[in-house]
Amino acid sequence: MIRVVLPAHLRTLARVSGEVELRVTGQVTQSSVLDALEARYPVLRGTVRDQDNGRRRAFVRFFACEQDLSHEQPDAPLPDAVAAGAEPFLIVGAMAGG
């Protein structure tokens, strides 16, 4: 299972607490994880990435294994530790404004 940590506002919107666990078929990438997330929680569509072009929203960041993966290609494999469920994939609201 893939572990995903959502920012507080999206946990509220999806009505979840703590980490989300997702089953991802095939290669574990940003796209496949977000596809699984949005399939399970349709209310999150458009809040992390644009619904028309799939681009990450400007003030959303993706972290894992103490790395910023925000600028990686959406179809690039995520770290093995994320794919194995040892480390979470973090969706983070960027530090900006108030």
Place this chain on the structure above:
Amino acid sequence: MSGVRVLVGTRKGAFVLTSDGRREQWDVSGPHFPGWEIYHVKGSPADPDRLYASQSSGWFGQVIQRSDDGGVTWTPVGNKFSYAGAAGTHQWYDGTPHPWEFARVWHLEPALTDPDTVYAGVEDAGLFRSTDGGQEWQELPGLRRHDSGPSWQPGAGGMCLHTILLDAAQPGRMFAAISAAGAFRSDDAGETWRPVNHGLHSEGIPDTAAEVGHCVHRLAMHPSRPGVLYMQKHWDVMRSDDSGESWREISGNLPTDFGFPIDVHAHEPDTVYVVPITSDSLHFPPEGKLRVYRSRTGGDDWEALTRGLPQRDCYVNVLRDAMAVDSLDSCGVYFGTTGGQVYVSADAGDNWAPIVRDLPAVLSVEVQTLP
């Protein structure tokens, strides 16, 4: 006894304020959607328990919320606002073409007779409609595709479609206003549009009387007399007696004719309210005195309403969607400020009192009159 429900959108959540017909004691519910910008909350005229809210965030984009129980519980509905066909371009601040990009929903206007139909005015300026209670949204592209569309450009607050008026007497007629393009009218339920800005003069554009390019801040209409429109423009308070075909200035003796909201008394179509603001670069009341101005003559002659409002050291603003009226026998008037106060007058503006003083900056105020 009848009562009122005031729907308040703020920079950090929504609030629902309720009272009986006396409008003296208030219950405050909220914040709903804390931490999110709530540009607008509005109830259906056909079903007062049906509410729609525009919830947005610079981080996480647009969410539309719907309530079927008068704001007690809410459910997120559809949030996909895709411009129809090729997006095209409008003019950017530097004069270059800029692709239309959806930013947020500024205004939600539920249809007059069907609770499941609701219009959304968005930034970048476009008009959308849902006919299934907000689940799916389709653009009415005739407005954005008007020949003048490529020349529209944003005001300082973004290129927003902020006003939607539906004509109850003439089904299919509707008005929209865009900053900074102007006022537009459709006579075929939003399929086609034309600018209705004849008579407007704006110093901030090269051709001061151009067909489009005016920064209209707000339109208002009395439902019993929909051919008469009132407008608060960037500067100038205006009136049309022919459904927007022509406009004349009614600023009269106002201390300044810059401002944002404008509204009409529920039972007196010639009684109009504005909140004068010092200037386009000084967005606070003149002399630090918060004054609503009322005209009982459809404009030109205005009186200051001050009782209960701060008359010193007040430097708040009142935004375009932050004034509303109820339809109780003694018409109530409401407005919210960027300082977080929501004021009510239960006697058509003669006397005012704060309902709440310390909310986040108020973006919008609507009121429902309940049986």
